[in-house]
Amino acid sequence: MKYVDEVMDYFDQKDSPDVKEFLYRLLSKWKMFAVCGALGILLAYFISKYSNPVYMMRSTLLIHVDAGETSAQSMFDGYKIQDKANIQNHLEILKSYTINRKAMRNLAWNQSWYKKQLFSNRGLYRHEPFEVQQMDGVNITNLPISIVQIDDKSYKIKVDGKADYKGDEVHVKFEKIAFFDQLFQNNYFHFILKKKAEEIDKNENYFFVFNNLDALTLAYMESMTISVAEKKAELIHLRIDNSEPERGVDYLNELNWVYIQFGLIEKNKKSESTVRFIDSQLEGIVDSLQMAGQSFSNFRSRNRIVDLGQEAGVIVAKVEDLESQLSRAQISLDYYKNLLRNLGDVNQMKQVIAPSITGVTDPSLDALVAKLTDLYGKREVLSYSVQEKNPSLVILNKEIQLIQQSLEENLQSLVANSRIEVQSLTARMETVREQLARMPKHEQKLVSMKRNFDLNNELYTFLLKKRAEAAIAKASNVSDSQIIDPARLATIVKIKPKTAINLLIGMFLGIGLPFLIIILKEFFNDNIQNKEEIMKKTQLPILGTIAHNKYSEAVPVFYHPRSAISESFRTLRTNLAYVLPNNPTKIIGIHSTIPEEGKSFAAVNLAAIVAMNNKKVLLIGADLRKPKIEIAFDLDNALGLSTYLISHSKCSEIIQKTHIKNLHCVTSGPVPPNPAELLENGRFEQLLCEVEGKYDYIFIDNAPLSMVTDGIITGKFTDANLFVLRRGFSHREQISFVNQLVVKGTLSNVSLVLNDVAMNGYQGKSSRNTSGNGYYYEDSSPGIVRRLWEKVSSN
Numbered sequence: 001m002k003y004v005d006e007v008m009d010y011f012d013q014k015d016s017p018d019v020k021e022f023l024y025r026l027l028s029k030w031k032m033f034a035v036c037g038a039l040g041i042l043l044a045y046f047i048s049k050y051s052n053p054v055y056m057m058r059s060t061l062l063i064h065v066d067a068g069e070t071s072a073q074s075m076f077d078g079y080k081i082q083d084k085a086n087i088q089n090h091l092e093i094l095k096s097y098t099i100n101r102k103a104m105r106n107l108a109w110n111q112s113w114y115k116k117q118l119f120s121n122r123g124l125y126r127h128e129p130f131e132v133q134q135m136d137g138v139n140i141t142n143l144p145i146s147i148v149q150i151d152d153k154s155y156k157i158k159v160d161g162k163a164d165y166k167g168d169e170v171h172v173k174f175e176k177i178a179f180f181d182q183l184f185q186n187n188y189f190h191f192i193l194k195k196k197a198e199e200i201d202k203n204e205n206y207f208f209v210f211n212n213l214d215a216l217t218l219a220y221m222e223s224m225t226i227s228v229a230e231k232k233a234e235l236i237h238l239r240i241d242n243s244e245p246e247r248g249v250d251y252l253n254e255l256n257w258v259y260i261q262f263g264l265i266e267k268n269k270k271s272e273s274t275v276r277f278i279d280s281q282l283e284g285i286v287d288s289l290q291m292a293g294q295s296f297s298n299f300r301s302r303n304r305i306v307d308l309g310q311e312a313g314v315i316v317a318k319v320e321d322l323e324s325q326l327s328r329a330q331i332s333l334d335y336y337k338n339l340l341r342n343l344g345d346v347n348q349m350k351q352v353i354a355p356s357i358t359g360v361t362d363p364s365l366d367a368l369v370a371k372l373t374d375l376y377g378k379r380e381v382l383s384y385s386v387q388e389k390n391p392s393l394v395i396l397n398k399e400i401q402l403i404q405q406s407l408e409e410n411l412q413s414l415v416a417n418s419r420i421e422v423q424s425l426t427a428r429m430e431t432v433r434e435q436l437a438r439m440p441k442h443e444q445k446l447v448s449m450k451r452n453f454d455l456n457n458e459l460y461t462f463l464l465k466k467r468a469e470a471a472i473a474k475a476s477n478v479s480d481s482q483i484i485d486p487a488r489l490a491t492i493v494k495i496k497p498k499t500a501i502n503l504l505i506g507m508f509l510g511i512g513l514p515f516l517i518i519i520l521k522e523f524f525n526d527n528i529q530n531k532e533e534i535m536k537k538t539q540l541p542i543l544g545t546i547a548h549n550k551y552s553e554a555v556p557v558f559y560h561p562r563s564a565i566s567e568s569f570r571t572l573r574t575n576l577a578y579v580l581p582n583n584p585t586k587i588i589g590i591h592s593t594i595p596e597e598g599k600s601f602a603a604v605n606l607a608a609i610v611a612m613n614n615k616k617v618l619l620i621g622a623d624l625r626k627p628k629i630e631i632a633f634d635l636d637n638a639l640g641l642s643t644y645l646i647s648h649s650k651c652s653e654i655i656q657k658t659h660i661k662n663l664h665c666v667t668s669g670p671v672p673p674n675p676a677e678l679l680e681n682g683r684f685e686q687l688l689c690e691v692e693g694k695y696d697y698i699f700i701d702n703a704p705l706s707m708v709t710d711g712i713i714t715g716k717f718t719d720a721n722l723f724v725l726r727r728g729f730s731h732r733e734q735i736s737f738v739n740q741l742v743v744k745g746t747l748s749n750v751s752l753v754l755n756d757v758a759m760n761g762y763q764g765k766s767s768r769n770t771s772g773n774g775y776y777y778e779d780s781s782p783g784i785v786r787r788l789w790e791k792v793s794s795n
Helices: 003-011 020-029 028-052 088-094 097-107 215-220 245-303 310-341 346-350 363-382 391-437 440-476 499-524 532-535 563-576 599-611 629-633 641-645 675-679 683-691 711-716 730-742 761-768 782-794
Strands: 052-065 110-118 121-123 131-133 145-149 156-165 168-179 184-185 191-195 206-210 224-228 237-240 480-484 491-498 543-546 588-593 617-621 655-657 663-666 697-701 718-726 750-757
Touching: 020 028, 020 499, 020 730, 028 499, 028 532, 028 629, 052 088, 052 599, 088 097, 097 215, 131 206, 131 641, 145 363, 168 346, 215 224, 224 480, 237 245, 245 440, 245 480, 363 391, 480 617, 532 543, 532 697, 532 730, 532 750, 543 563, 588 599, 588 711, 599 617, 599 629, 599 663, 599 697, 599 718, 599 750, 617 629, 629 663, 641 675, 641 683, 675 683, 675 711, 730 750
Parallel strands: 543 750, 588 697, 588 718, 617 663, 617 697, 718 750
Antiparallel strands: 052 237, 052 480, 052 491, 110 121, 110 206, 131 191, 145 156, 145 206, 156 168, 184 191, 224 237, 655 663
């Protein structure tokens, strides 16, 4: 509990931010906010006016996710060419690099023309000023090639930039004169530039680049958005943002066409494989059928045989039936073996013909083959967009592995059964052949010829039927996708720049920038800004604030007695009387902790303002290291405090009159090598004793206390010690340093004075006044240039 109380006490002692004070500071800089806000709006306006507009192009595809079979396909049992689609597969295919790269290749965007504008380059798609014909050879890509037409026959080509050339970065720079319709050739380019029929503006700056189609494809893929219309919808929206609307429209439409063609090609692969297989079989059967038919006819003609006997007819029918069964069984066996052999080959399995084509009517085998080819197709689509370790691809591979195992077991069983069936049919054929051998030779030969002809004729008819089925199925294939809304120029939407929003953003950024600067400045700034900050840090009295000196004179209280700075010193003079004892001679030490805080300035003007009040004043320059007060009064510094301390001069010799009545001065004299030792040798105290009683006030200008101990030595003999702190220059930690001096008893009767306080803003709100109306009068109003400079410097 005690620890909690200590923590709470600590936070109670922490300085809380003064919100009201901070708001006053912000309000005091309202002109800067107004100027920055106006500049932000102006900048936003120019950006909106001169930047390239960006347009949004859209198209819509309808995807038949659960596409059913066509009416033509439903005529054939067991022959299914079309597979069910998945809408996610369609999304991934549209996003794939392969499809987008093919669309880019079809568009042949080998070059892009631009026109230079003030802040950007405007694309000239479909409005190219010249035609570029690429020739065989190297053409560096993505390097601007400036073209300026000279006359009807020649032009100037200029290139200056860095580009990748054969794997290295090279700086290409040249400027040449070339001719239209002639080959321009160097180490980096090979092309012919041709004029168009229409005239071009010769004052415009045109340039073109040879495109890297791979990089351009990736850029268009990044700028394209593909999404499903709704969760259960079958519509896919394609959107692309581009500064050239015609280019974006052409790209979307070409991508849609390439995608639809890709789907049709994939669906027709099975049909085409089936037709090729049947055609290869028909080539051999046609020749065999013609030869068998010709031999049969010739034999009957030579031997004048019109018909076979009844017994021969029965035997022939049995032979034909057995041979037909044996042929089909052998075809099935060969199909099973081929399928089993190619089971692990993805490319072969993707082109496998349906079992029904070979006459195999096993429903389970047909289902397994269809399922496996479907899974292979899905894996190929998924591999376009995911890596091998993707969970979806891993699951799909495991499912393919299971189907392969089931199919392998089924095929091994079917192969064994088919071999048994072939052996059985072969044995029955031997029995029938023995019966046929007992027939007359002419009948045997005729039966054999007829059997061969009928077998080939039956196979030919069977294959023709299957080929017709496959051709009809291929012709009836339609794409699973349909373009509902193609991209059109009439439907484009301008999305950038939005002038109203840009102006609003520009205004807020313009206002926010100085606000951010002020916040950061306040956060990192630990300089003293006002008297209230000093009051939070110390219990020492603050005798007054000294106004900012805008005059060139070192003693403005004498030359400008009615100015604001003179009034501030008068206030300090009045408040000083409250901390001084009632001694005949009052000794006041003027101190600072670091240089440049205005200590000497305060000492000179405070002594002057007291002397102007008919008081006898002596100002002693005890800063023996960097003397300044002799400069303020234009006095000779050959003799001074340092010469007195070394007993080289007498007291009467070092006291000099100034141009101000009642004010005398002891300058510091030549800079000695040991100031601290001289101040402690007793001569300084002797000097004070000699002048005591002759003057009402003695002011001692001391060296900075944080750097040397001179001020501590002289401070032992003073009645009061004034520490000068400078607004915006002195640090808050210096107040703690002064507090420590008081706590340790190093100096007594210490008071503070805040120097360089602005009297025309928040810092001097209690003294706010205008020239000629109020409690003090400024001698002259500064010019507009000086007022602007003071305003900027104060900010």
